[in-house]
Amino acid sequence: xxxxxxxxxxxxxxxxxxxxxxxxxxxxxxxxxxxxxxxxxxxxxxxxxxxxxxxxxxxxxxxxxxxxxxxxxxxxxxxxxxxxxxxxxxxxxxxxxxxxxxxxxxxxxxxxxxxxxxxxxxxxxxxxxxxxxxxxxxxxxxxxxxxxxxxxxxxxxxxxxxxxxxxxxxxxxxxxxxxxxxxxxxxxxxxxxxxxxxxxxxxxxxxxxxxxxxxxxxxxxxxxxxxxxxxxxxxxxxxxxxxxxxxxxxxxxx
Ligand SMILES: [Zn+2]
Numbered sequence: 001x002x003x004x005x006x007x008x009x010x011x012x013x014x015x016x017x018x019x020x021x022x023x024x025x026x027x028x029x030x031x032x033x034x035x036x037x038x039x040x041x042x043x044x045x046x047x048x049x050x051x052x053x054x055x056x057x058x059x060x061x062x063x064x065x066x067x068x069x070x071x072x073x074x075x076x077x078x079x080x081x082x083x084x085x086x087x088x089x090x091x092x093x094x095x096x097x098x099x100x101x102x103x104x105x106x107x108x109x110x111x112x113x114x115x116x117x118x119x120x121x122x123x124x125x126x127x128x129x130x131x132x133x134x135x136x137x138x139x140x141x142x143x144x145x146x147x148x149x150x151x152x153x154x155x156x157x158x159x160x161x162x163x164x165x166x167x168x169x170x171x172x173x174x175x176x177x178x179x180x181x182x183x184x185x186x187x188x189x190x191x192x193x194x195x196x197x198x199x200x201x202x203x204x205x206x207x208x209x210x211x212x213x214x215x216x217x218x219x220x221x222x223x224x225x226x227x228x229x230x231x232x233x234x235x236x237x238x239x240x241x242x243x244x245x246x247x248x249x250x251x252x253x254x
């Protein structure tokens with residue numbers, strides 16, 4: 001699809017007139033009309049405004065000339081899984097697992113490879129093949145090439161360590177010791193808890209990236225401990241297979 005069709009489609013899907021769109025991105029109605037006729041393409045600043053307004057990547061606005069790849073984990077990027085800067089704008093270099101609200105979530109390539117291999121197994125790869133593939137792919141990606149420049153001197157790692165310590169210090173009965181926290185996107189871990197009143201409640205934001213992990217109960221029964229945390233809170237729950245019967249054990253502000 002060309003830029004002209006993309007803009008037309010996004011605008012009409014939002015139910016906006018050319019005038020309304022023009023006003024939102026500080027151009028004239030004629031300018032919008034010229035984009036939609038294919039006479040001109042919005043300039044870089046306007047593309048950024050349109051990206052924010054329609055919540056799509058600039059790559060999508062330009063008719064997807066490139067297949068975007070996360071420059072940390074190598075995953076192909078669709079608009080829904082692109083990471084965001086602190087101000088909410090899309091950062092087309094990263095997926096939202098690797099880059100969340102302006103923070104890089106991986107500082108150790110081997111950690112990332114472990115997570116990716118787990119997600120890739122069962123997709124026609126053996127674990128060995130997946131590992132070999134990732135070991136070859138990751139060093140060629142921009143984040144790992146520029147790691148010295150992009151990394152935050154271990155600040156994020158320090159936060160992870162601190163959280164792991166705090167969570168283990170809660171001494172939750174039956175829960176194995178927490179060794180690691182991974183980046184998890186809210187929508188995949190946002191369980192619904194039932195209140196005594198019968199109402200259901202969720203605690204997380206679908207679009208936000210949290211740190212967390214799943215630990216299998218030491219008692220041998222089919223029970224998992226779900227840990228989630230960030231700068232502001234720690235939350236621990238239990239659930240059965242596939243997230244069934246979730247129960248909140250602790251929700252603690254930091
Ligand atoms: Zn990624």
